[in-house]
Amino acid sequence: MRLRRLVPLMVILGLPQPGSAQSSTYGLGKTPTAEEIRSWDIAISPTGKELPPGSGSAKEGAPLYAQKCAACHGATGYGGRAPQLIRSENTTLPPGAKAPPCLSPCIRNETVMGIYSPYATTIWDYINRGMPFGKEGTLTPNEVYALTAFLLYKNGVIAEEQVLDAQSLPQVKMPNRDGYVLPEWKHGMPRPFPNKP
Amino acid sequence: MDSKKASRRKFLKGGAAAAAVGAIQSASGQTPAPAPVKRSLKDEVAYGERSHYVTSVRVAVLERPSPDEFGLTFHVLTPLQDQVGIITPSSLHFVGTHRGAIVPDIDPREYRFLLHGMVDRPLEFTLEELKRFPSVSRIHFVECLGNRARADHKTVQQTHGLTSCSEWTGVLLSVLLKECGVQKGANWVVSEGAEEVKGAGSIPLAKAMDDCLVAYGQNGEAIRPQNGFPVRLIVPGFEGIYNTKWLRRIKVVDHYYMTYNDYGHISKDPKVAGLNLQWGPKSVITFPSGGQKLPGPGVYQLTGLAWSGGGAVRKVEVSADGGHTWKDAEIRSQVHRMAHTRFGMTWKWEGQECMLQSRCTDELGQVQPTKAQLAKFFNQPPDYYHTHGVQGTDNTIQPWRVAADGSVSNAFA
Structure with a gap:
């Protein structure tokens, strides 16, 4: 009697094998529209395929920097209370002045993002998602292109008149383009360190 | 009905009598019960707080x-x-x-x-x-x-x-x-x-x-x-x-x-990049540790935590002589993969100055390195990481110095 009553429940539990490529197993969740995905998708690949239309140059970026960034990062991109953005010939601080915060990576001259990042897309991505502090997500694509161009120009990577857009930004040859080795990971793989007691 | 009421009354009377007896016994030498904690309906019913005697904070x-x-x-x-x-x-x-x-x-x-x-x-x-x-x-x-x-x-x-x-x-x-x-x-x-x-x-x-x-x-x-x-x-x-x-x-x-x-x-250094992402085997003694003081010679429970990004902790060793000799510690908790694992050992401190440290080995056979071993790997002087941060994940051994007066401090200081 009790066993017979269990049978219908087992039928309900009879879901397809998990992991079959053809269909979902649980039928949970909603299929987002292409427009919804676009509005969520702010991660910019080194290929730049997610970059939106728009453009900007260092000339357009200069007044934006003064208006939206200089208060925290310093008028010259160095010496503010936020991390350094522009390489500085003279990083000696006046007596009593505090060095700008050293985050990970420790941002000092050669490791400012405008020089150290292997791809210019990283700069665009971070300004777009995380700046200005307290007003994140308020910059237009044109403003983000212009500010990216301004930082790259001030760090000696591109010319002042170069216009950045979805096509030209990923093409910018960054000085540290080959400056990284990809971390590798496999299940059960020991770290490449000769451990001996 | 009447009989029930009567028995309840009798019970209450009995209770009062018992309480009175208790009070008399307390007065005559039995340990009195501690005073109750300050009453809070939130603590008693809704969501409890720890004792106000416990003050450990971040x-x-x-x-x-x-x-x-x-x-x-x-x-x-x-x-x-x-x-x-x-x-x-x-x-x-x-x-x-x-x-x-x-x-x-x-x-x-x-x-x-x-x-x-x-x-x-x-x-x-x-x-x-x-x-x-x-x-x-x-x-x-x-x-x-x-x-x-x-x-x-x-x-x-x-x-x-x-x-x-x-x-x-x-x-x-x-x-x-x-x-x-x-x-x-x-x-x-x-x-x-x-x-x-x-x-x-x-x-x-x-x-x-x-x-x-x-x-x-x-x-x-x-x-x-x-x-x-x-x-x-x-x-x-x-x-x-x-x-x-x-x-x-x-x-x-x-x-x-x-x-x-x-x-x-x-990092463009494959050695540094290789030590990123996943934590290596790591451990640290939490008692005795820096800032604590042993009240005097005698028996203590030395204890600490071990863990590894590579899987389960297989072995923890402890040294009391600056890493010259090692002894296996007891594993004193359940062992989970990629989880803190509690180790310990009964330790007799004779009152002499000593240096305590622990070393973890994980299921992959990886062994926790000293700062000097890591320095050798990165071609740095042996004491380089005493004052410089380790590149990537730092899973090096932490020694604590126990002074003759029982005070414990960071041995790298």
């Missing part, structure tokens, strides 16, 4: 005050020296954020998680829908890359307080990825939080399919806001920053995305 990292110049709370350290067992109380779990992020106040009814990219079926889930998938509960540590012991760190909270261990409950990311159908050519996933900076990082797809958890539970209740409420990613054994809090999105991609977090971790 503190800000030495390197940056909290609040900082922007009013932000940066990294705060868990008080390992006060903890027992292997679970970190949720309210004492260390907190680290991408740039001192402001904790977002996410209404769980409004919460959405998007899984998309190189998949056959992009899907958006509510929290309620995530909970309709089969759940697993697993004990894992989370440790921040910034957990680097330095000479000016005085206590184990300062040297090692950016690691914590919880029971995490949620759905395996692999289940959700299979639900969406991962396409050929995919190699990485980019996970992203919902905080104001939307912190994001690239994780190998092999790891995402292995044992990562989309977690909504921590130690039997909802994850705390500071630790990612309502949903966070748990990437067992990886650097803390990959364990994305306030998880809002995972995108399946073909190549490394070089997000701001990724860029913050890159």
Whole structure:
């Protein structure tokens, strides 16, 4: 009697094998529209395929920097209370002045993002998602292109008149383009360190 | 009815008599009961607080005050020296954020998680829908890359307080990825939080399919806001920053995305890059540890924590002579993979000056190195890492010096 009553429940539990490529197993969740995905998708690949239309140059970026960034990062991109953005010939601080915060990576001259990042897309991505502090997500694509161009120009990577857009930004040859080795990971793989007691 | 009332009255009378007897006995030498705790309906009924005698708290990292110049709370350290067992109380779990992020106040009814990219079926889930998938509960540590012991760190909270261990409950990311159908050519996933900076990082797809958890539970209740409420990613054994809090999105991609977090971790030295991502075997003695004082010679329970990103802890050894001789410690908790493991040993201190340290070996046979061994690997002078931060994950051995007066200090100081 009790066993017979269990049978219908087992039928309900009879879901397809998990992991079959053809269909979902649980039928949970909603299929987002292409427009919804676009509005969520702010991660910019080194290929730049997610970059939106728009453009900007260092000339357009200069007044934006003064208006939206200089208060925290310093008028010259160095010496503010936020991390350094522009390489500085003279990083000696006046007596009593505090060095700008050293985050990970420790941002000092050669490791400012405008020089150290292997791809210019990283700069665009971070300004777009995380700046200005307290007003994140308020910059237009044109403003983000212009500010990216301004930082790259001030760090000696591109010319002042170069216009950045979805096509030209990923093409910018960054000085540290080959400056990284990809971390590798496999299940059960020991770290490449000769451990001996 | 009458007889019942009568018997109740009799019972009450009897109770009063018994209480009176008790009071008389107390007055005549029996230990009196302690005074009751200050009554609070919230504690007694709704949600209990710890005893007011217990004062162990988190503190800000030495390197940056909290609040900082922007009013932000940066990294705060868990008080390992006060903890027992292997679970970190949720309210004492260390907190680290991408740039001192402001904790977002996410209404769980409004919460959405998007899984998309190189998949056959992009899907958006509510929290309620995530909970309709089969759940697993697993004990894992989370440790921040910034957990680097330095000479000016005085206590184990300062040297090692950016690691914590919880029971995490949620759905395996692999289940959700299979639900969406991962396409050929995919190699990485980019996970992203919902905080104001939307912190994001690239994780190998092999790891995402292995044992990562989309977690909504921590130690039997909802994850705390500071630790990612309502949903966070748990990437067992990886650097803390990959364990994305306030998880809002995972995108399946073909190549490394070089997000701001990724860029913050890159190195062109393959030796450094090789020691990134996954924590090596690590351990530390939490008693006796820096800032504590042994009241005098005699028997103590030396104890500490061991863990590894490579799996389960297989062995912990302890040395009392600066690393010349080692003795196996007892494993004094259950052993879980990528989890804090409690070790200990009965230790007799004769009152002499000594140097205590522990060494962990994990299931892969990896052995925790000394700072000098790491320095040799990186072609640096032996004492280089006494004063310099280790590149990548720091899993080096931490020695504590016990002085003849019983005071304990960081041996690198």
